[in-house]
Amino acid sequence: MRVLVAALSVIGLLTASCGGSAPPAESSSTESPSVAPGGPTAKADKAGDDAAAAGAMVVTYEEATTPEAIAGRDLLKNNQVLEDMADDVNQTLALPHDVPLLGVQCDEANAYWDPTAQTVTICYEDAANSERIFTEAGDPDPAASAINAEWATFFHEVGHMAVTLYDLPITGREEDVADQLAAYILLTPGDDGKADPESVQSVKDFARVFGASENSEVTADDMADVHSLDQQRVYNLECWIYGSDPEANGDLVTDGQLPEDRADGCADEWQQLDKAWSTLLDPYFRN
Known part of the structure; x- marks a missing residue:
């Protein structure tokens, strides 16, 4: 899957798919990538310039000891998921310094961008949890569905990364903006x-993971969280899917997944989202 490269080539930007911020407990790494510290947040004057494109996303799979973490690590590592994700970014975005992409045992289903360490972490348990959800849902290939969801999770974290590395001006909650980036990359049409x-x-699979939430009672902590409620994220994602191509995705409305009142404005929502992220990222694509 080369979603970022494919999407951006169409819109003329090139010539040629989340959790909290607290990191998990430290674990020993089986690989030691060479990381060039970025120091203070770097903003490229024009990230397509060679000087501003000195970095790369570098993959490390850390150790796993629990059955769930081992299952998630094997799913990601055996399918070279993190390697493909890093390659997609490295072909497309000009990074001011190396950015580690870490597969980690977190003891919870999670993924996050650490703005201090400037690392992207995909928790093994997140992949394992997604595969469990899709297995219980009766998917013919739960592993493929889980990998699909992890691509969207990854691009959500890339959204956080871009806000930090490029000092992007955003309005609204950053978690919502990061969901928008994932949708923008994955839903942008091809040639x-x-x-x-x-x-x-x-x-769709990303939304299904949120839809599988078993939290039947919304608490004050849920309402105060930096993330939108899980069901709100489902409707947002479905709205952007529909809005990006109402003809192709009309089943979301006819099947009752997306309420018609929300669907009426989804094409406009998508256009706003597309314009915003195209404008924000334009200076930072590789030439």
Whole structure:
């Protein structure tokens, strides 16, 4: 899957798919990538310039000891998921310094961007939890669905990364903005004017993970959280899927997944989202 490269080539930007911020307990690494510390947040004057594109996303899989973490690590590592994710970013975004992409045992289903260490972490348990959800849902290939969801999770964290590395001006909650970035990358149409079906399915599977939440009672802590409620995130993602191509995704409305009152404004929501992220990221794509 080369979703970022494919999406951005269409809109003329190139010539040629989340949790809290607290990091997990430290664990020993099986690989030691060479990371060039970025120091204070770096903002490229024009990230396409060679001097501003000195960095790369570098993958490390850390140790796993619990059955759930081992299952998640094997799913990611055996399918070279993190390597493909890093390659997608490295072909597309000009990074001011190396950014580690870490597979980690977190003892919880999570993923996060650490703005201090400037690392992206995908927790093994997140992948394992997604595979469990899709297995229970009766998916014919739960592993493929879980990988789809992890691509969207990754691009959500790339949204946080971009806000930090490029000092992007945003309005609204950053978690919502990061969801928008994941949708923007995965739903942008290709050369034929249509989004890649696998990428669209990634957003759908991402939404399905939130839809599987068993939290039946919304608490004050839930309302105060930096994330929107899980069901709100489901409707947002479905709205952007529908709005990006109402003709192709009309089943979301006819099947009753997306309320018609929300669907009426989704094309406009998508246009706003598309314009915002295209404008924000334009200076930072590789030439």
